[in-house]
Amino acid sequence: MNRVGHFDPGATAEQDHGAPPGTDLDNGAAIERMVALFYARLLADPLLAPVFVDVARIDLDQHLPVIAAYWKKMLLGEPGYRRHMMARHRAVHQRQPLTGLHHERWLGHFTATLDAHFQGPLTDRARRLAARIIDNLYAQLSRRHG
Numbered sequence: 001m002n003r004v005g006h007f008d009p010g011a012t013a014e015q016d017h018g019a020p021p022g023t024d025l026d027n028g029a030a031i032e033r034m035v036a037l038f039y040a041r042l043l044a045d046p047l048l049a050p051v052f053v054d055v056a057r058i059d060l061d062q063h064l065p066v067i068a069a070y071w072k073k074m075l076l077g078e079p080g081y082r083r084h085m086m087a088r089h090r091a092v093h094q095r096q097p098l099t100g101l102h103h104e105r106w107l108g109h110f111t112a113t114l115d116a117h118f119q120g121p122l123t124d125r126a127r128r129l130a131a132r133i134i135d136n137l138y139a140q141l142s143r144r145h146g
Contacts, residue, residue, distance in 0.1 A: 024120025025075055028068070034126075035068045037117055041109040048105055055096045074129055075122050086140060093141045103138040107131060 025031050039060065042048045052058050069080040092098065110130045114123050 022119045023117070025071070025118055025122040025126050026120065028072055028076070028078070030118070031071045031075065032064075032068045034113060034118060035064055035071060038110055038113040039064060039067075041113055042106070045105060045109065048102065048109070051092065051096060051098070051102065056092045071126065075126055086137070089137055089141065098138070098141055100138065103134055107134050110134075 023030050025034055043052060066081070066083065069078070070083075070085070072078040073081040089098070107130060111127060114127055118126075
């Protein structure tokens with residue numbers, strides 16, 4: 001997986017040859033691996049891939065380290081993430097409304113990534129945080145743009 005334009009949807013999360021299943025999200029390398037596996041799932045999804053590729057036009061080389069920094073902050077307390085997540089998602093939502101189906105699919109892929117590759121207390125925390133984050137994001141976008 002390189003840039004969005006070079007993403008190979010055949011490279012799915014199931015093809016991962018990283019750490020053994022059951023590794024917790026207790027270090028930066030595990031979190032980076034989780035983010036890469038998660039985005040491999042997202043970008044192979046026919047509903048979500050166009051949102052990331054065509055609407056948000058993410059560059060994976062830039063985006064994945066930012067998302068990893070976010071999860072390192074949330075799970076490990078590392079100070080590296082300094083962006084405003086809502087503003088970025090509002091901009092995408094204005095270009096293409098993000099629906100309940102997007103919300104459910106995103107969370108399903110996040111949970112499936114964790115279930116397939118990680119376990120432990122920080123993995124459980126990530127699962128709970130992701131559900132709260134996506135629920136809050138969807139509620140705010142729905143309320144603001146009905």
